[in-house]
Amino acid sequence: xxxxxxxxxxxxxxxxxxxxxxxxxxxxxxxxxxxxxxxxxxxxxxxxxxxxxxxxxxxxxxxxxxxxxxxxxxxxxxxxxxxxxxxxxxxxxxxxxxxxxxxxxxxxxxxx
Amino acid sequence: xxxxxxxxxxxxxxxxxxxxxxxxxxxxxxxxxxxxxxxxxxxxxxxxxxxxxxxxxxxxxxxxxxxxxxxxxxxxxxxxxxxxxxxxxxxxxxxxxxxxxxxxxxxxxxxxxx
Numbered sequence: 001x002x003x004x005x006x007x008x009x010x011x012x013x014x015x016x017x018x019x020x021x022x023x024x025x026x027x028x029x030x031x032x033x034x035x036x037x038x039x040x041x042x043x044x045x046x047x048x049x050x051x052x053x054x055x056x057x058x059x060x061x062x063x064x065x066x067x068x069x070x071x072x073x074x075x076x077x078x079x080x081x082x083x084x085x086x087x088x089x090x091x092x093x094x095x096x097x098x099x100x101x102x103x104x105x106x107x108x109x110x111x112x
Numbered sequence: 113x114x115x116x117x118x119x120x121x122x123x124x125x126x127x128x129x130x131x132x133x134x135x136x137x138x139x140x141x142x143x144x145x146x147x148x149x150x151x152x153x154x155x156x157x158x159x160x161x162x163x164x165x166x167x168x169x170x171x172x173x174x175x176x177x178x179x180x181x182x183x184x185x186x187x188x189x190x191x192x193x194x195x196x197x198x199x200x201x202x203x204x205x206x207x208x209x210x211x212x213x214x215x216x217x218x219x220x221x222x223x224x225x226x
Contacts, residue, residue, distance in 0.1 A: 035215075041220075042219045043155070043215070043217045088154055
């Protein structure tokens with residue numbers, strides 16, 4: 001089953017613009033993680049945000065978590081061509097014995 | 113630290129043949145995962161090990177898939193016999209503290225079954 005759903009499925013923006021991706025989930029969680037996957041490569045961990053946190057930053061990345069709405073957003077500021085990748089969220093669902101549930105991802109394309 | 117190592121990088125086999133994938137996790141990582149990722153989809157967990165014990169194999173097609181993690185370090189995933197729908201990327205990942213800590217992924221094995 002897939003608890004995390006990313007939105008949009010695909011996003012194409014100009015280099016330099018900001019990119020926002022959203023993740024919604026269905027049940028209570030302990031933490032939510034964001035990963036990036038470049039074509040033909042494995043996933044790379046970006047940020048882990050715990051259920052008692054509302055916002056985290058890492059360089060040009062900002063993640064917010066709203067547990068009341070069961071949603072999270074990933075903001076990439078000042079996008080670069082190298083940010084072109086698929087982005088996935090993963091949640092540890094309390095009702096699934098905290099097993100990680102992955103979304104289908106958002107495919108981000110940065111146009112030069 | 114060295115990353116998660118996987119081999120082979122690519123594999124092409126005919127249906128009904130068998131295939132094996134190998135994974136060497138990051139040193140000291142107790143949790144090891146095997147995921148199947150079909151093009152355009154998120155990873156699907158096949159099996160999760162904690163040291164050399166199985167934590168979750170509920171989505172592993174046990175009639176054809178098997179995995180082991182001897183001595184709690186390296187792991188192998190085997191498919192026998194392969195079906196066309198097994199064509200996918202097989203990703204290995206490891207983490208220090210299970211699902212509450214970041215997963216580190218290898219670059220995967222791309223399997224094509226013809």
